[in-house]
């Protein structure tokens with residue numbers, strides 16, 4: 070089947086078509102799926118890089134510098150900058166562009182802000198799909214900036230091929246947070262604001278933490294620690310070199326393929342999960358739900374039998390004997 | 393929502409108050425910071441696919457800047473975006489500003505509720521909801537007036 074016109078426009082470099090498709094993705098619009106299906110076949114060329122780290126660490130500034138450096142290397146750059154939604158109003162102020170003004174006017178850079186919109190899994194999906202759109206649009210490197218807190222981060226950065234964890238000097242708590250889970254996902258550590266005192270010490274602490282991580286030692290890639298000053302741009306060329314080196318390492322060790330495989334698998338599982346939930350919502354009325362819930366609460370039935378009934382009604386044969 | 397401060401105007405208090413009020417009204421606001429050229433504003437509006445552009449300007453340079461913004465929007469085929477302005481806009485300039493297609497020119501002391509109501513009432517209706525109706529027209533799916541409007545924006 071021929072591509073949709075909006076897909077053709079995206080492939081031809083129309084930035085409005087790309088922007089509109091990202092909106093459809095963000096809004097979880099039904100059109101997004103067939104569009105994404107077509108886009109998927111055109112992607113697979115971009116180096117997808119995730120940056121995470123505490124608010125204020127300098128991620129946006131670093132993304133700007135990194136994009137500038139990669140532009141010097143003749144790459145086209147797509148950027149997705151995620152900021153949190155207000156849990157109270159659902160609104161958001163997306164301010165990452167403020168730090169990226171130096172990139173304005175370059176037709177080979179596309180910056181899109183995204184609000185986290187509450188749902189963690191949803192954000193991960195939307196981010197991945199927005200990356201898919203940018204990938205199909207032919208950007209060489211796609212930089213994803215995330216908020217830097219919690220499980221959602223880990224999910225989003227898993228969508229990336231290379232994960233940069235940004236820290237700053239003298240943040241003992243940061244190091245604690247790193248211990249608590251981010252250590253495993255980092256492919257490159259950055260100690261940003263290296264113009265401030267304490268960068269060497271932070272780098273040394275990180276080096277020690279990494280050396281304690283037994284699993285790391287088995288891997289081919291030795292996680293580098295790069296000191297940068299995003300304010301001045303110092304250390305950024307070295308960071309760009311490490312990005313390229315990591316991609317090369319993923320290719321050499323066959324990990325690029327296995328990472329993609331893992332991602333495809335988790336993406337399909339998530340979609341199936343959603344399809345199942347949609348099917349349940351379409352088949353079981355709210356009254357039926359409430360009746361079953363009441364029956365479970367009143368102990369007239371049990372959660373297993375109640376779920377079994379639902380499974381049977383949506384046509385899951387295996388559940389039949391439970392009824 | 394794109395809240396932008398065009399020109400060399402450093403009065404950003406109003407823009408920040410506005411951004412926060414829109415967020416608290418449940419909207420997603422891209423704040424660009426100060427010193428925006430018309431090109432930067434239009435480019436950001438395109439990339440972010442915004443429903444509205446809100447320019448805050450207190451420097452007096454509006455009559456130089458607004459026409460450029462409107463012209464660039466036209467050149468890029470962007471015609472479904474609400475453009476609003478506020479700040480210090482002298483009464484005698486308002487007719488000319490409205491002539492350009494810029495709406496709801498609100499000055500100092502305007503209650504935020506008035507601005508929010510105005511935004512809600514004036515966004516292209518299919519854009520207001522997350523329901524993108526014009527893209528959902530059965531057979532001709534995904535091909536709308538959009539494709540005709542847009543030139544591949546370099």
Ligand code: B12
Nearest residue numbers: 402403404405406446448450451477478479499500501502
């Ligand atoms: C505070 C202030 C400053 C502060 C700014 C601090 C900051 N970071 O914002 C400082 C001291 C830095 C400053 C400096 C200057 N200022 Co001054 N400043 C003011 C003052 C007193 C208040 C502005 C303000 O913050 N108001 C509070 C906010 C919340 O209100 P607001 O911005 O008007 O926004 C409201 C509405 O206008 C509306 N709104 C605003 N934007 C938008 C956008 C949209 C889309 C919508 C719908 C609504 C909307 O919503 C808001 C809520 O109602 C005004 C006088 C005045 N009464 O307006 C002069 C004023 C704006 N400044 C003026 C001048 C001349 C200057 C300087 C050039 C002075 C100098 N010679 O150095 C410098 C220039 C600085 C620069 N780089 O641009 C003049 C501008 C004259 C003109 N336009 O012809 C004014 C009008 C004073 C005057 N009467 O002469 N200033």
Ligand SMILES: Nc1nc2c(ncn2[C@@H]2O[C@H](COP(=O)(O)OP(=O)(O)O)[C@@H](O)[C@H]2O)c(=O)[nH]1
Nearest residue numbers: 124125126127128129130168261262298299300
């Ligand atoms: N001194 C110094 N400040 C920096 C550096 N990088 C960023 N900043 C500042 O740190 C603040 C937060 O930066 P930002 O990029 O918005 O951080 P983010 O929240 O992680 O995206 C801003 O005021 C930056 O100017 C740096 O390398 N050195």
Ligand SMILES: [Mg+2]
Nearest residue numbers: 128129165214
């Ligand atoms: Mg940021």
